[in-house]
Amino acid sequence: MSQKGLQRGLIAGLGFIGGIVILWWMSTDPTKGMEVSLPGADNRGKAVAIEENIIIGEHFQKVSENYTRLPEKWERFRGANFDNISTTNTSLLEQFPETGPDIVWSVDLGEGHSGAAIWEGLAYVLDYDEETRADVLKCLSLTDGTELWKRWYNVNIKRNHGMSRTVPAITEEYIVTIGPRCHVMCVDRKDGNFRWGIDVAKDYNSEVPFWYTGQCPLVDGNKAIIATxxxxxxxxxxxxxxxxxxxxxNPKGWKMSHSSVMPFEFEGQKMYVYSAIGGLFGVAASEPDEGKLIWETNAWNHSVVAPSPVCMPDGKIFMTAGYGAGSMMVQLMKQNGKFEVQVLDEYTPKEGLACEQQTPVYYKGHLFGVLPKDAGALRNQFVCVHPDDPKKIVWASGKEARFGLGPYFIADGKFYLLSDLAELTIIEPSLDGYMQLEQATIIEGGHDAWAPLATADGYMILRDSKKMVCINMKK
Amino acid sequence: MEKKAENRREFIQKSARLSLVLALGGVGGFALTKTTKDEWVWQIDPFKCTQCGRCESDCVLAPSAVKCIHAYDLCGYCDLCGGYFKPDANELSTAGENQLCPTAAIERKFIEEPYFEYIINEDLCIGCAKCVEGCTSFGNGSFHLQIMHNICLNCNECSIARVCPSDAISRVKSNEAYKVKGDFTTNT
Known part of the structure; x- marks a missing residue:
């Protein structure tokens, strides 16, 4: 065979082999042996729901009438002005005595994160009693922790990162509570007499949020406002x-989040602002449009939202959430008589101020908050930003001062910040930098101290997952 | 048949052999004890680990000898598990697009409302730490990485330890080869 013929034969042979390889390659399924992950592999939905007959506010017990009446209040979640800044006139400690914090009283509670509200010498907390399996509204004497009365109803709650997690709303006349499974109860503040109850999950076909209800009720005048x-x-x-x-x-089927309804007034319009699972919206709170949706946006939509909207005087609304969601700053505007929302910024927790559980505090034109664990190098640090650029950190507390998911508020011109382990840190709320004044452990062996703080008349109430304590902070 | 009586020479020979065997056995046993007791192996301190992902990429083995393990006594058994679901997953179902694990190495099982159990399939786990990061950031931190000694080659110089940014990998005694989270270990 000539050399040319040999070359042709070789090329033809290689072409044939190549063709066979391509055919084999094309006919082979590279995903063979792989399993497709489909919904339903967890066998979810096989459980049988047992309907309970829950009679809200069914039981009542009066124990005592003795308490010391005091002038001040912390009447609801985030205090009188919904800003987490106390209006107290009492001078509070910025350093503890050598003997440590003065623990006035402590009470054991069911596992949870429900905080206290205070009204003129009385403290109110919605506890979950694990023995009697009941949501229990307790009225305690602020000065010594004595129980004056309690009203409760039986409801089965399974332990799921705590059970109770809301703060009652108190007015001169009423107390309104929301229990872990969305049971709203209203009683008379003075004597605990039952007024009415609503089973939100049942009556409105709404879903109980993951880890139970976190929405604290709002009472505005004579109305209870609930995002159902x-x-x-x-x-x-x-x-x-x-x-x-x-x-x-609710045509879009937005769901209840752990966030709470925040009242806001902008451009002469009173409104209620709420961050649902699905979007952020505002509802007119005054006539002539009271009870009407006046703006909404689905730009802010995350599966878990615990912090509440932070509404600022210039119409900016800051939203933040955990589980990787990060934050969003929106601008509320009124144009041609209608409200509109414009997204100014949206970013991940690594890029700027973000909070997983607590609502940031707006103070002196700045926002303060503790960053979540997924915030990179600044994780768990207490930071200050300006609302015009919440991605630019004005200052951070530093790697030696990291906190957790615990609460923080301002009282008597100082920040009080509680760590997960119930260690209380007192901070100068400066715009120049992190200035720590004091730090002390309040509950030895404390765990998941996440409930909002409350203070009045120099008494400060805080708790970890199982114990509520009152400390005397009077100077 | 009459058994032949053992003479003195044979008795001494047998006794010497037996003594030798016993001595060798004793020395061998002692040496073996010393070997296993004092051997050092590589292990990750889960409290130092920052879930950087280098355990997956820098092990000399492929897939890595590092696997995720689950401390069930720490787990919250949540429906919304930060170690199982991607942030903002479309829905809380086992569909692949919702899962954080790139190899679907975590099995999710419904127990009763509202609890779910999460089981690591070690054969599928590549030690990428994505689930560990999610669980540590948003949960109780029950997922954590460990070097599996039935797979690890126990290199003289662990290639992951060289690049670990948090110095979480060190040699530990082989009779305490694992640093498992949970009630039986402490964060100290």
């Missing part, structure tokens, strides 16, 4: 009668 999700976005209930005054339709 399910069949309604939000409802208003007459506190004296329990009559539902208005309901806002």
């Amino acid at each position: 999700g399910g069949d309604a976005l939000m409802i208003a209930v007459d506190c004296s009668s329990g009559e539902v005054l208005w309901e806002i339709p």
Whole structure:
């Protein structure tokens, strides 16, 4: 065979082999042996729901009438002005005595994160009693922790990162609570007499949030405002009668989050701002449009949202959430008589101020908060930013001063910040830098101290997952 | 048949052999004890680990000898598990697009409302630490990495330890080869 013929034969042979290889390659399934991950592999939904007959506010017990009446209040979640800044006139300690913090009283509670509200010498907390399996509204003497009365109803709650996690809303007339499974209860503040109850999950076909309800109720005048999700976005209930005054339709099926409804006034319009699972919205809180949805945006939509919206005087609203969500700054505007929302910035927790559980504090034109664990090098640090650029950290507490998911607020011109382990840190709320004044452990062996703080008349109430303590902070 | 009586020479020979065997056995046993007791192996301190992902990429083995293990006594058995689901997953289902693990090495099992159990399939785990990061950031930190000694080659110089940014890998005695989180270890 000539050399040319040999070359041709070789090329033809190689082409044939190449063709066979390509055919083999094309016919082979590289995913053979792989399993497709499909929904339902966890066998979810096989459980049988057992309907309970829950009678809200069913039981009552009066124990004592003795307490010392005091002038000040911390009447609800985030205090009088919904800003987590106390209006107290009492001078508070910035350093503890050598003997340590003065623990006035302590009480054991069911596992949870429910905080206290204070009204003129009385402290109120919605506990979950694990023995009797009941949501229990307790009225305690602020000065010595004595229980004056309690009202409760039986409801089965399984341990799931705690059970209770809300703060009652108190007015001169009423106390409104929301239990772990969305049971709203209204009682008379003075004697605990039952007024009315609503089973939100049942009556509005709404979902109980993961790890139970975190929404703290809002009482505005004579109305209780509840963001229900399910069949309604939000409802208003007459506190004296329990009559539902208005309901806002929920065609998009937005759900209840752990966030709480925040009142806000902008461009002469009073409104209620809420961050649902699905979006952020505002509802007119005054006539002539009371009870109407006046703006909404689905730009802010995350599966778990615990912090509440931080509404600022210039119409900026800061939203933040954990589980990798990060934060968003929006601008509320009124144009041609209608409210609109513009997204100014959105970013991950590594890029700027973000909080997983607590709501940042707006103070002296700046935002203060503790960064989450997934915030990179600044994780768990207490930081200060300016709302014009929440990605630019004005100052951070440093790697030696890391905190956790615990609460923080301002009282008597100082920041009080509680760590997961119930260590209280007192901080000068300066815009120049982190200035730590004091730090002391309040509950030895404390664990998951996440409940909001409350203070009045020099008494400060805080708790970890199982114990509530009151410390005397009077100077 | 009459058994032949053992003479003195044979008795001494047998006794010497037996003594030798016993002595060798004793020395061998002692040496073996010393070998296993004082041998050092590589292990990760889960409290120092920052889930950087280098355990997956820098081990001389492929897949890595580092695997995720689960401390069930720390787990919250949550429906929304930060170690199982991607942040903002479309829905809390086992569909592949919702899962954080790139190899679907975590099995999610419904127990009863609201609890779910999460089981690591060691054969599929590549030690990428994505689940550990999610669990540590948003949960109780029950997922954590460990070097598996049935796989590890126990290199003289561990290639992951060389690049670990948090010095979380060190030699430990082989009779205490694992640093497992949970009630039986402490964060100290």
